[in-house]
Amino acid sequence: DAGVIQSPRHEVTEMGQEVTLRCKPISGHDYLFWYRQTMMRGLELLIYFNNNVPIDDSGMPEDRFSAKMPNASFSTLKIQPSEPRDSAVYFCASRLTGNQPQHFGDGTRLSIL
Amino acid sequence: QQQVKQSPQSLIVQKGGISIINCAYENTAFDYFPWYQQFPGKGPALLIAIRPDVSEKKEGRFTISFNKSAKQFSLHIMDSQPGDSATYFCAASSQGAQKLVFGQGTRLTINP
Numbered sequence: 001d002a003g004v005i006q007s008p009r010h011e012v013t014e015m016g017q018e019v020t021l022r023c024k025p026i027s028g029h030d031y032l033f034w035y036r037q038t039m040m041r042g043l044e045l046l047i048y049f050n051n052n053v054p055i056d057d058s059g060m061p062e063d064r065f066s067a068k069m070p071n072a073s074f075s076t077l078k079i080q081p082s083e084p085r086d087s088a089v090y091f092c093a094s095r096l097t098g099n100q101p102q103h104f105g106d107g108t109r110l111s112i113l
Numbered sequence: 114q115q116q117v118k119q120s121p122q123s124l125i126v127q128k129g130g131i132s133i134i135n136c137a138y139e140n141t142a143f144d145y146f147p148w149y150q151q152f153p154g155k156g157p158a159l160l161i162a163i164r165p166d167v168s169e170k171k172e173g174r175f176t177i178s179f180n181k182s183a184k185q186f187s188l189h190i191m192d193s194q195p196g197d198s199a200t201y202f203c204a205a206s207s208q209g210a211q212k213l214v215f216g217q218g219t220r221l222t223i224n225p
Contacts, residue, residue: 042217
């Protein structure tokens with residue numbers, strides 16, 4: 001039973017470069033969430049989708065961040081241009097409609113030099 | 114008002130002891146209170162959750178106690194084991210668990 005799959009697991013890149021994080025939700029789940037985890041700010045919700053449509057992007061920190069969900073089995077979070085303060089672990093989670101829990105992937109550890 | 118405050122930040126308990134982690138919230142619209150467990154290099158995983166129509170929920174060694182009037186809830190781990198060593202997050206949301214607000218986390222260490 002495959003869980004939420006994120007890639008890459010680790011990304012190290014230089015400031016100013018474009019970064020793309022990928023997520024494959026659990027099959028059949030109709031909600032998808034992107035979170036950022038840092039020591040200072042903990043776990044923060046960035047954006048979430050329902051049936052591939054962005055519902056709430058109020059947590060997206062700046063215009064440098066964008067997220068898409070072109071189909072039910074794939075989502076991307078893009079940072080362009082990246083900055084050192086974007087360094088964090090980024091998690092994707094998915095869930096079913098109704099009183100169902102969110103299932104998290106194992107995250108992408110992003111380091112911007 | 115959207116915050117969930119969690120304490121302590123870190124906790125050390127001897128094997129076999131009881132681990133207690135506390136959370137407090139302000140938003141009375143919150144109606145779903147899950148606890149997540151996170152191991153290093155892994156994503157958070159749902160441990161146990163409660164809704165405000167009950168004051169306590171127990172699953173194995175894990176119990177959530179909920180005090181609606183005080184706007185507080187806590188996680189109790191009975192007979193704590195070294196394998197319970199992890200970071201624990203409380204969270205809260207309203208309207209069907211779409212948008213979770215997380216506490217800052219508690220790093221729990223169980224000494225053998």
